[in-house]
Amino acid sequence: MSSSANIYQQVIIKSIKQETAGVKTFTLSYANGGNIPYVAGQFITLVFQHHNKEERRSYSISSSPALREPLSFTVKRLDNGAYSRLLHDKAEVGDVLLTTDVAGLFTLPLKINVAAQYFFFAAGIGITPIISLIKTLLIQKPDIEAVLVYSNRTADDVVFFNELNELAARNGGKFRIEYLYSTAFNLSRARLNKALVRQLLNEYGKVERENMYCYVCGPFDYMRMVIYALEESRVKDEQIRKENFNVNERPAMIVEPPDKGQHRVTIIHNNSSLTINCQYPDTILKAAKKSGIALPYSCETGRCGSCAARCIEGNVWHSYNEVLMDMDLRHGSILTCTGYPVGGDITIEV
Numbered sequence: 269m270s271s272s273a274n275i276y277q278q279v280i281i282k283s284i285k286q287e288t289a290g291v292k293t294f295t296l297s298y299a300n301g302g303n304i305p306y307v308a309g310q311f312i313t314l315v316f317q318h319h320n321k322e323e324r325r326s327y328s329i330s331s332s333p334a335l336r337e338p339l340s341f342t343v344k345r346l347d348n349g350a351y352s353r354l355l356h357d358k359a360e361v362g363d364v365l366l367t368t369d370v371a372g373l374f375t376l377p378l379k380i381n382v383a384a385q386y387f388f389f390a391a392g393i394g395i396t397p398i399i400s401l402i403k404t405l406l407i408q409k410p411d412i413e414a415v416l417v418y419s420n421r422t423a424d425d426v427v428f429f430n431e432l433n434e435l436a437a438r439n440g441g442k443f444r445i446e447y448l449y450s451t452a453f454n455l456s457r458a459r460l461n462k463a464l465v466r467q468l469l470n471e472y473g474k475v476e477r478e479n480m481y482c483y484v485c486g487p488f489d490y491m492r493m494v495i496y497a498l499e500e501s502r503v504k505d506e507q508i509r510k511e512n513f514n515v516n517e518r519p520a521m522i523v524e525p526p527d528k529g530q531h532r533v534t535i536i537h538n539n540s541s542l543t544i545n546c547q548y549p550d551t552i553l554k555a556a557k558k559s560g561i562a563l564p565y566s567c568e569t570g571r572c573g574s575c576a577a578r579c580i581e582g583n584v585w586h587s588y589n590e591v592l593m594d595m596d597l598r599h600g601s602i603l604t605c606t607g608y609p610v611g612g613d614i615t616i617e618v
Protein backbone atom coordinates (compact mmCIF):
# COMPACT_ATOMS: atom_id res chain seq x y z
CA MET A 269 0.00 0.00 0.00
CA SER A 270 1.34 3.38 -0.83
CA SER A 271 0.47 6.31 1.37
CA SER A 272 -0.87 8.05 -1.72
CA ALA A 273 -3.23 5.18 -2.57
CA ASN A 274 -6.20 6.65 -4.40
CA ILE A 275 -9.35 5.63 -2.62
CA TYR A 276 -11.53 8.09 -4.52
CA GLN A 277 -13.73 7.17 -7.45
CA GLN A 278 -15.82 9.29 -9.75
CA VAL A 279 -19.52 8.52 -10.07
CA ILE A 280 -22.14 10.16 -12.26
CA ILE A 281 -25.77 11.01 -11.51
CA LYS A 282 -27.89 9.03 -13.99
CA SER A 283 -31.32 10.12 -12.75
CA ILE A 284 -33.04 12.10 -10.01
CA LYS A 285 -36.52 11.34 -8.70
CA GLN A 286 -38.63 13.48 -6.39
CA GLU A 287 -40.15 11.04 -3.87
CA THR A 288 -42.06 13.40 -1.57
CA ALA A 289 -41.72 17.10 -0.81
CA GLY A 290 -38.15 17.40 0.44
CA VAL A 291 -37.01 13.86 -0.42
CA LYS A 292 -35.17 12.88 -3.60
CA THR A 293 -33.60 9.69 -4.93
CA PHE A 294 -30.35 9.87 -6.93
CA THR A 295 -29.26 6.97 -9.15
CA LEU A 296 -25.55 6.59 -9.85
CA SER A 297 -23.09 4.65 -11.96
CA TYR A 298 -19.32 4.86 -12.27
CA ALA A 299 -18.36 7.88 -14.36
CA ASN A 300 -16.45 5.63 -16.76
CA GLY A 301 -19.47 3.30 -17.08
CA GLY A 302 -20.60 0.25 -15.13
CA ASN A 303 -22.73 -0.28 -12.10
CA ILE A 304 -21.40 0.31 -8.60
CA PRO A 305 -21.41 -2.91 -6.54
CA TYR A 306 -23.20 -2.75 -3.18
CA VAL A 307 -25.03 -4.81 -0.61
CA ALA A 308 -28.61 -4.08 0.52
CA GLY A 309 -28.69 -1.79 3.57
CA GLN A 310 -25.29 -0.17 2.96
CA PHE A 311 -24.50 3.48 2.28
CA ILE A 312 -22.32 5.42 -0.12
CA THR A 313 -19.89 8.04 1.15
CA LEU A 314 -19.61 11.18 -0.99
CA VAL A 315 -16.71 13.59 -0.75
CA PHE A 316 -17.26 17.35 -0.91
CA GLN A 317 -14.84 20.26 -0.75
CA HIS A 318 -15.61 23.02 1.73
CA HIS A 319 -13.17 25.95 2.12
CA ASN A 320 -10.40 23.74 0.67
CA LYS A 321 -11.14 21.08 3.24
CA GLU A 322 -12.48 17.63 2.48
CA GLU A 323 -15.88 16.79 4.00
CA ARG A 324 -17.52 13.38 3.76
CA ARG A 325 -21.19 12.53 4.02
CA SER A 326 -22.78 9.09 3.90
CA TYR A 327 -26.15 8.44 2.28
CA SER A 328 -28.18 5.25 2.68
CA ILE A 329 -28.85 3.18 -0.40
CA SER A 330 -32.52 2.59 -1.21
CA SER A 331 -32.15 0.24 -4.20
CA SER A 332 -31.82 -3.54 -4.15
CA PRO A 333 -28.96 -5.49 -5.74
CA ALA A 334 -31.18 -8.59 -5.79
CA LEU A 335 -33.45 -6.75 -8.25
CA ARG A 336 -30.36 -5.67 -10.26
CA GLU A 337 -31.23 -2.05 -9.53
CA PRO A 338 -28.34 0.36 -10.06
CA LEU A 339 -27.20 2.02 -6.86
CA SER A 340 -29.67 4.70 -5.73
CA PHE A 341 -29.55 6.70 -2.54
CA THR A 342 -32.35 8.75 -1.05
CA VAL A 343 -31.84 12.05 0.76
CA LYS A 344 -34.05 14.35 2.78
CA ARG A 345 -33.40 18.05 2.34
CA LEU A 346 -32.42 19.49 5.72
CA ASP A 347 -32.47 23.24 6.26
CA ASN A 348 -29.24 23.01 8.23
CA GLY A 349 -27.69 20.31 6.02
CA ALA A 350 -25.29 22.01 3.63
CA TYR A 351 -24.77 18.92 1.48
CA SER A 352 -28.36 17.70 1.44
CA ARG A 353 -29.29 21.22 0.25
CA LEU A 354 -26.55 21.08 -2.36
CA LEU A 355 -27.82 17.75 -3.68
CA HIS A 356 -31.45 18.89 -3.67
CA ASP A 357 -30.99 22.38 -5.04
CA LYS A 358 -27.98 22.14 -7.35
CA ALA A 359 -27.30 18.56 -8.42
CA GLU A 360 -28.33 17.62 -11.95
CA VAL A 361 -28.31 14.52 -14.10
CA GLY A 362 -24.82 14.17 -15.58
CA ASP A 363 -23.04 15.74 -12.61
CA VAL A 364 -19.91 13.90 -11.50
CA LEU A 365 -19.44 13.27 -7.77
CA LEU A 366 -16.55 11.83 -5.81
CA THR A 367 -16.96 8.80 -3.54
CA THR A 368 -14.69 6.86 -1.23
CA ASP A 369 -16.86 3.78 -1.68
CA VAL A 370 -19.83 1.88 -0.39
CA ALA A 371 -19.78 0.43 3.13
CA GLY A 372 -21.94 -0.43 6.11
CA LEU A 373 -22.89 -3.35 8.31
CA PHE A 374 -26.66 -2.77 8.42
CA THR A 375 -27.16 -5.73 6.13
CA LEU A 376 -29.14 -8.97 6.03
CA PRO A 377 -27.65 -11.99 7.81
CA LEU A 378 -25.61 -14.27 5.57
CA LYS A 379 -28.18 -16.98 6.23
CA ILE A 380 -31.70 -15.57 5.98
CA ASN A 381 -32.96 -18.68 7.78
CA VAL A 382 -31.39 -17.56 11.09
CA ALA A 383 -34.83 -16.05 11.69
CA ALA A 384 -38.36 -17.09 10.76
CA GLN A 385 -39.76 -13.56 10.96
CA TYR A 386 -38.22 -10.15 10.29
CA PHE A 387 -39.44 -6.92 11.87
CA PHE A 388 -38.38 -3.56 10.43
CA PHE A 389 -38.86 -0.35 12.44
CA ALA A 390 -38.29 2.88 10.51
CA ALA A 391 -38.99 6.53 11.21
CA GLY A 392 -39.08 9.19 8.49
CA ILE A 393 -36.13 9.02 6.11
CA GLY A 394 -34.89 6.01 8.13
CA ILE A 395 -36.92 3.99 5.62
CA THR A 396 -34.08 4.36 3.08
CA PRO A 397 -31.85 1.40 4.02
CA ILE A 398 -34.91 -0.48 5.28
CA ILE A 399 -36.62 -0.57 1.86
CA SER A 400 -33.38 -1.83 0.33
CA LEU A 401 -33.33 -4.66 2.91
CA ILE A 402 -37.03 -5.48 2.50
CA LYS A 403 -36.88 -5.66 -1.32
CA THR A 404 -33.84 -7.90 -1.10
CA LEU A 405 -35.27 -10.12 1.63
CA LEU A 406 -38.52 -10.67 -0.27
CA ILE A 407 -36.62 -11.66 -3.42
CA GLN A 408 -34.24 -13.97 -1.58
CA LYS A 409 -36.96 -15.61 0.53
CA PRO A 410 -40.46 -14.80 -0.77
CA ASP A 411 -42.19 -16.98 1.82
CA ILE A 412 -40.57 -15.27 4.83
CA GLU A 413 -42.79 -13.42 7.31
CA ALA A 414 -41.85 -9.72 7.36
CA VAL A 415 -43.40 -6.71 9.08
CA LEU A 416 -42.64 -3.03 8.60
CA VAL A 417 -43.62 -0.51 11.29
CA TYR A 418 -43.13 2.88 9.64
CA SER A 419 -43.55 6.11 11.62
CA ASN A 420 -44.12 9.52 10.06
CA ARG A 421 -45.73 12.79 11.00
CA THR A 422 -48.46 12.56 8.37
CA ALA A 423 -49.39 10.34 5.43
CA ASP A 424 -47.87 12.94 3.07
CA ASP A 425 -44.46 12.31 4.63
CA VAL A 426 -44.40 8.59 3.81
CA VAL A 427 -41.53 7.90 1.42
CA PHE A 428 -41.92 4.99 -1.07
CA PHE A 429 -45.64 4.70 -0.21
CA ASN A 430 -46.68 3.12 -3.54
CA GLU A 431 -43.62 0.89 -3.76
CA LEU A 432 -44.16 -0.43 -0.23
CA ASN A 433 -47.84 -1.11 -0.84
CA GLU A 434 -47.03 -2.92 -4.09
CA LEU A 435 -44.51 -5.10 -2.25
CA ALA A 436 -47.13 -5.93 0.37
CA ALA A 437 -49.75 -6.72 -2.28
CA ARG A 438 -47.32 -8.92 -4.23
CA ASN A 439 -46.29 -10.93 -1.20
CA GLY A 440 -49.74 -12.18 -0.34
CA GLY A 441 -49.97 -11.39 3.36
CA LYS A 442 -46.40 -12.45 4.15
CA PHE A 443 -45.17 -8.84 4.17
CA ARG A 444 -47.37 -6.54 6.26
CA ILE A 445 -47.07 -2.83 6.96
CA GLU A 446 -48.22 -0.76 9.94
CA TYR A 447 -48.11 2.96 9.09
CA LEU A 448 -48.08 5.22 12.15
CA TYR A 449 -48.71 8.98 12.05
CA SER A 450 -47.80 11.09 15.05
CA THR A 451 -50.61 13.53 14.14
CA ALA A 452 -53.29 10.79 14.08
CA PHE A 453 -56.47 11.31 16.14
CA ASN A 454 -56.32 7.75 17.43
CA LEU A 455 -53.58 8.23 20.00
CA SER A 456 -53.24 4.52 20.64
CA ARG A 457 -51.88 4.20 17.07
CA ALA A 458 -50.02 7.46 16.66
CA ARG A 459 -46.50 8.03 17.96
CA LEU A 460 -44.57 4.81 18.55
CA ASN A 461 -43.85 4.12 22.21
CA LYS A 462 -42.61 1.14 24.19
CA ALA A 463 -46.09 -0.18 24.93
CA LEU A 464 -47.03 0.04 21.25
CA VAL A 465 -43.84 -1.78 20.19
CA ARG A 466 -44.78 -4.64 22.55
CA GLN A 467 -48.36 -4.60 21.29
CA LEU A 468 -47.26 -4.74 17.63
CA LEU A 469 -44.85 -7.60 18.33
CA ASN A 470 -47.76 -9.52 19.84
CA GLU A 471 -50.21 -8.59 17.07
CA TYR A 472 -47.94 -9.32 14.13
CA GLY A 473 -45.62 -11.88 15.71
CA LYS A 474 -46.04 -15.33 14.19
CA VAL A 475 -43.04 -16.98 15.83
CA GLU A 476 -41.35 -17.11 19.22
CA ARG A 477 -39.19 -14.11 20.10
CA GLU A 478 -35.95 -16.08 19.65
CA ASN A 479 -36.86 -16.68 15.99
CA MET A 480 -37.28 -12.96 15.20
CA TYR A 481 -34.72 -10.61 13.70
CA CYS A 482 -35.25 -6.85 14.00
CA TYR A 483 -33.90 -3.83 12.10
CA VAL A 484 -34.26 -0.32 13.48
CA CYS A 485 -33.45 2.94 11.67
CA GLY A 486 -34.39 6.47 12.67
CA PRO A 487 -33.38 9.35 14.93
CA PHE A 488 -31.37 8.53 18.06
CA ASP A 489 -34.24 8.83 20.60
CA TYR A 490 -36.58 6.77 18.42
CA MET A 491 -34.00 4.03 18.08
CA ARG A 492 -33.17 3.99 21.77
CA MET A 493 -36.86 3.64 22.65
CA VAL A 494 -37.48 0.84 20.12
CA ILE A 495 -34.36 -1.07 21.19
CA TYR A 496 -35.31 -0.84 24.91
CA ALA A 497 -38.83 -2.01 24.07
CA LEU A 498 -37.52 -4.95 22.02
CA GLU A 499 -35.10 -5.97 24.76
CA GLU A 500 -37.86 -5.73 27.36
CA SER A 501 -39.89 -7.99 25.07
CA ARG A 502 -37.14 -10.65 25.23
CA VAL A 503 -35.60 -9.91 21.82
CA LYS A 504 -31.87 -10.32 22.39
CA ASP A 505 -29.26 -7.76 21.43
CA GLU A 506 -27.79 -10.08 18.78
CA GLN A 507 -31.20 -10.23 17.07
CA ILE A 508 -31.32 -6.43 16.64
CA ARG A 509 -29.50 -4.45 13.93
CA LYS A 510 -29.54 -0.69 14.16
CA GLU A 511 -28.61 2.22 11.94
CA ASN A 512 -28.55 5.76 13.25
CA PHE A 513 -29.02 8.11 10.33
CA ASN A 514 -27.75 11.13 12.21
CA VAL A 515 -24.18 9.89 12.35
CA ASN A 516 -22.51 13.26 12.19
CA GLU A 517 -23.37 14.20 15.78
CA ARG A 518 -20.49 13.46 18.14
CA PRO A 519 -21.15 11.45 21.31
CA ALA A 520 -21.03 13.84 24.27
CA MET A 521 -19.04 11.52 26.53
CA ILE A 522 -15.29 11.34 26.07
CA VAL A 523 -13.69 8.20 27.43
CA GLU A 524 -10.04 7.29 27.53
CA PRO A 525 -8.46 3.94 26.66
CA PRO A 526 -7.07 1.81 29.49
CA ASP A 527 -3.63 2.00 27.83
CA LYS A 528 -2.46 5.38 26.52
CA GLY A 529 1.02 4.24 25.52
CA GLN A 530 2.47 4.39 22.02
CA HIS A 531 2.08 1.24 19.92
CA ARG A 532 2.90 0.28 16.38
CA VAL A 533 0.03 -0.35 13.98
CA THR A 534 0.71 -2.38 10.86
CA ILE A 535 -1.92 -1.75 8.20
CA ILE A 536 -2.33 -4.40 5.50
CA HIS A 537 -4.17 -3.47 2.35
CA ASN A 538 -4.15 -5.24 -1.03
CA ASN A 539 -1.21 -7.47 -0.06
CA SER A 540 1.07 -4.62 0.96
CA SER A 541 1.63 -3.13 4.38
CA LEU A 542 2.77 -0.01 6.20
CA THR A 543 3.59 0.45 9.87
CA ILE A 544 2.85 3.63 11.81
CA ASN A 545 3.03 4.75 15.42
CA CYS A 546 -0.23 5.42 17.24
CA GLN A 547 -0.71 6.94 20.67
CA TYR A 548 -3.68 8.41 22.54
CA PRO A 549 -5.30 10.90 21.91
CA ASP A 550 -4.89 9.84 18.27
CA THR A 551 -7.14 7.04 17.12
CA ILE A 552 -5.85 4.56 14.53
CA LEU A 553 -7.60 6.60 11.82
CA LYS A 554 -6.11 9.87 13.01
CA ALA A 555 -2.61 8.40 13.25
CA ALA A 556 -2.99 7.02 9.71
CA LYS A 557 -4.13 10.43 8.43
CA LYS A 558 -1.13 12.10 10.07
CA SER A 559 1.12 9.60 8.28
CA GLY A 560 -0.54 10.44 4.97
CA ILE A 561 -2.37 7.11 4.69
CA ALA A 562 -5.83 7.38 3.16
CA LEU A 563 -8.16 4.97 4.95
CA PRO A 564 -11.92 4.82 4.40
CA TYR A 565 -14.08 6.74 6.88
CA SER A 566 -17.14 8.94 7.06
CA CYS A 567 -18.70 9.90 10.42
CA GLU A 568 -15.54 9.56 12.57
CA THR A 569 -17.84 8.95 15.56
CA GLY A 570 -18.23 5.17 15.63
CA ARG A 571 -21.73 5.31 14.17
CA CYS A 572 -21.58 4.40 10.50
CA GLY A 573 -19.15 1.51 9.99
CA SER A 574 -17.31 3.08 7.01
CA CYS A 575 -13.97 2.63 8.73
CA ALA A 576 -14.47 -1.01 9.71
CA ALA A 577 -11.33 -3.13 9.47
CA ARG A 578 -10.15 -6.46 10.88
CA CYS A 579 -7.62 -6.79 13.65
CA ILE A 580 -5.55 -9.92 13.04
CA GLU A 581 -2.99 -9.36 15.79
CA GLY A 582 -3.21 -7.54 19.12
CA ASN A 583 -6.10 -5.74 20.79
CA VAL A 584 -8.13 -2.67 19.93
CA TRP A 585 -10.21 -0.71 22.44
CA HIS A 586 -13.10 1.47 21.21
CA SER A 587 -14.12 4.74 22.81
CA TYR A 588 -17.49 4.41 21.05
CA ASN A 589 -19.14 1.77 18.90
CA GLU A 590 -22.68 1.84 17.70
CA VAL A 591 -22.36 -0.48 14.72
CA LEU A 592 -20.31 -3.56 15.52
CA MET A 593 -22.15 -6.33 17.30
CA ASP A 594 -20.51 -8.67 19.83
CA MET A 595 -20.29 -11.30 17.12
CA ASP A 596 -18.43 -8.86 14.78
CA LEU A 597 -16.02 -7.93 17.58
CA ARG A 598 -15.35 -11.59 18.35
CA HIS A 599 -14.39 -12.08 14.70
CA GLY A 600 -11.86 -9.25 14.92
CA SER A 601 -13.86 -6.40 13.37
CA ILE A 602 -12.78 -2.97 14.59
CA LEU A 603 -13.51 0.69 13.88
CA THR A 604 -10.40 2.73 13.14
CA CYS A 605 -12.15 6.06 13.90
CA THR A 606 -12.73 5.27 17.58
CA GLY A 607 -10.21 2.46 18.01
CA TYR A 608 -6.90 2.59 19.92
CA PRO A 609 -4.25 -0.14 20.10
CA VAL A 610 -4.01 -1.39 23.69
CA GLY A 611 -1.62 -3.79 25.41
CA GLY A 612 0.92 -3.85 22.57
CA ASP A 613 1.40 -3.55 18.82
CA ILE A 614 -1.38 -4.52 16.45
CA THR A 615 -1.89 -5.56 12.84
CA ILE A 616 -5.06 -4.67 10.98
CA GLU A 617 -6.42 -5.54 7.55
CA VAL A 618 -8.33 -2.84 5.70
Ligand code: FES
Nearest residue numbers: 566568572573605
Ligand atom coordinates in the same frame (compact mmCIF):
# COMPACT_ATOMS: atom_id res chain seq x y z
S1 FES B 1 -16.09 6.46 10.24
FE1 FES B 1 -18.11 6.01 10.87
S2 FES B 1 -17.81 4.39 12.31
FE2 FES B 1 -15.82 5.01 11.82
